[in-house]
Amino acid sequence: MPAVTTATASLVPFAPSSNVAQLKESATIAVSARARALKAAGRQVIDLGAGEPDFDTPVFIRRAAQKAIDSGATRYTATEGILPLREAIAAQANALYRGTDPVKPGDVVVSTGSKQSLFNTCFVLFGAGDEVLVPTPSWTSYYEMVVLAKAAPVPVFGSRSRGLKVTAGELADAATPRTRGVMLNSPCNPTGSVYSAEELRDILALAADRGWWVVSDEIYLQIAYDAPATSVLSLVPDRERLILINGVAKSYAMTGWRIGWAIAPRAVSASMTALQSHTTSNAAAVSQHAAVAALTDTAAAEAAVTEMVRHFRARRDAAMDVLDAAGVQYVRPEGAFYLYIDVGGDGAEFATRLLDSSGIAVVPGSAFLTPEWVRVSYAAPIEHVVEGVRKLVAAL
Numbered sequence: 001m002p003a004v005t006t007a008t009a010s011l012v013p014f015a016p017s018s019n020v021a022q023l024k025e026s027a028t029i030a031v032s033a034r035a036r037a038l039k040a041a042g043r044q045v046i047d048l049g050a051g052e053p054d055f056d057t058p059v060f061i062r063r064a065a066q067k068a069i070d071s072g073a074t075r076y077t078a079t080e081g082i083l084p085l086r087e088a089i090a091a092q093a094n095a096l097y098r099g100t101d102p103v104k105p106g107d108v109v110v111s112t113g114s115k116q117s118l119f120n121t122c123f124v125l126f127g128a129g130d131e132v133l134v135p136t137p138s139w140t141s142y143y144e145m146v147v148l149a150k151a152a153p154v155p156v157f158g159s160r161s162r163g164l165k166v167t168a169g170e171l172a173d174a175a176t177p178r179t180r181g182v183m184l185n186s187p188c189n190p191t192g193s194v195y196s197a198e199e200l201r202d203i204l205a206l207a208a209d210r211g212w213w214v215v216s217d218e219i220y221l222q223i224a225y226d227a228p229a230t231s232v233l234s235l236v237p238d239r240e241r242l243i244l245i246n247g248v249a250k251s252y253a254m255t256g257w258r259i260g261w262a263i264a265p266r267a268v269s270a271s272m273t274a275l276q277s278h279t280t281s282n283a284a285a286v287s288q289h290a291a292v293a294a295l296t297d298t299a300a301a302e303a304a305v306t307e308m309v310r311h312f313r314a315r316r317d318a319a320m321d322v323l324d325a326a327g328v329q330y331v332r333p334e335g336a337f338y339l340y341i342d343v344g345g346d347g348a349e350f351a352t353r354l355l356d357s358s359g360i361a362v363v364p365g366s367a368f369l370t371p372e373w374v375r376v377s378y379a380a381p382i383e384h385v386v387e388g389v390r391k392l393v394a395a396l
């Protein structure tokens with residue numbers, strides 16, 4: 001055996017590969033991390049940055065997970081997820097679906113959070129030279145995921161008069177011969193806007209006409225205030241070009257369990273499974289069993305979701321009262337748990353000042369390509385939400 005020698009070549013300093021050279025850290029994650037670090041250092045911080053329900057995971061779900069551990073759910077599962085979970089996901093989807101090709105368990109790929117499902121989707125559908133329309137403002141990671149797939153995100157800006165939502169006409173105007181898909185998200189992060197069935201129908205008709213992929217991220221579907229939010233599943237005649245993304249994180253207060261999924265045509269789900277088999281393999285076995293409980297114990301789940309939505313609504317209403325009294329411009333949220341507020345200047349500078357001087361963490365709108373805004377998450381105790389929004393108004 002040759003002796004191990006000390007390196008003679010001079011070490012080249014690390015430089016990120018071209019895969020990630022342009023990649024920026026997630027601003028939503030970064031704000032939460034900074035708020036946590038300040039709290040650990042003894043600062044009083046109200047965190048209205050994180051898009052994370054502050055409730056405990058409902059007891060019936062925790063009990064199911066404990067039972068699963070004790071009965072040996074501690075090993076690898078199929079890459080695409082355990083069959084009972086994929087069956088439950090298919091059943092939940094089919095309860096909404098009116099088209100010709102009902103969802104089968106084989107169309108479902110369970111992953112380590114809807115974030116991974118979105119990444120897998122972008123990675124298997126899009127590539128160099130492709131363009132993907134992203135209604136803007138949109139969740140920060142859509143843009144980066146499309147770039148990681150070597151495709152180009154094309155932001156399409158929504159107008160104020162429609163709660164920053166885009167129309168089919170605006171998407172058509174932004175399209176080119178290279179357009180391959182559109183990312184939908186209703187209820188929307190960061191605005192809380194909800195697309196009506198008519199608005200979605202127009203967009204779906206355009207996408208069908210052009211042969212685009214529709215990626216519909218419905219992670220906030222169950223968190224709607226004025227009326228139930230519409231799933232694109234209830235509108236499409238078939239799923240040939242549809243990828244439906246969902247997960248348990250937001251509706252069931254299960255962010256840390258990391259369970260999301262994609263529902264896709266079989267060839268696409270097979271491709272995602274192959275990709276996942278080389279990256280993360282299966283999502284955590286125990287978490288999958290917890291998710292089965294969330295989706296199959298429908299009475300307990302409905303009670304838990306209804307109660308959480310009741311709290312979110314009360315917080316939203318209390319925050320809107322403060323903003324309305326001060327005449328602040330914001331998007332009136334009909335779903336999710338975000339308020340998108342126009343600060344009329346540099347939102348990043350404003351967010352930094354608000355955190356440093358008042359200890360209130362919010363996400364700058366630059367993360368969502370709309371730099372004059374900030375996002376407030378009201379997934380926090382109501383007294384924190386009210387105090388935080390009051391201080392935000394004072395800082396304005």
Ligand code: GLU
Nearest residue numbers: 026028029049050051189
């Ligand atoms: N989606 C949530 C948010 O926008 C959680 C953080 C993240 O994954 O970006 O805050």
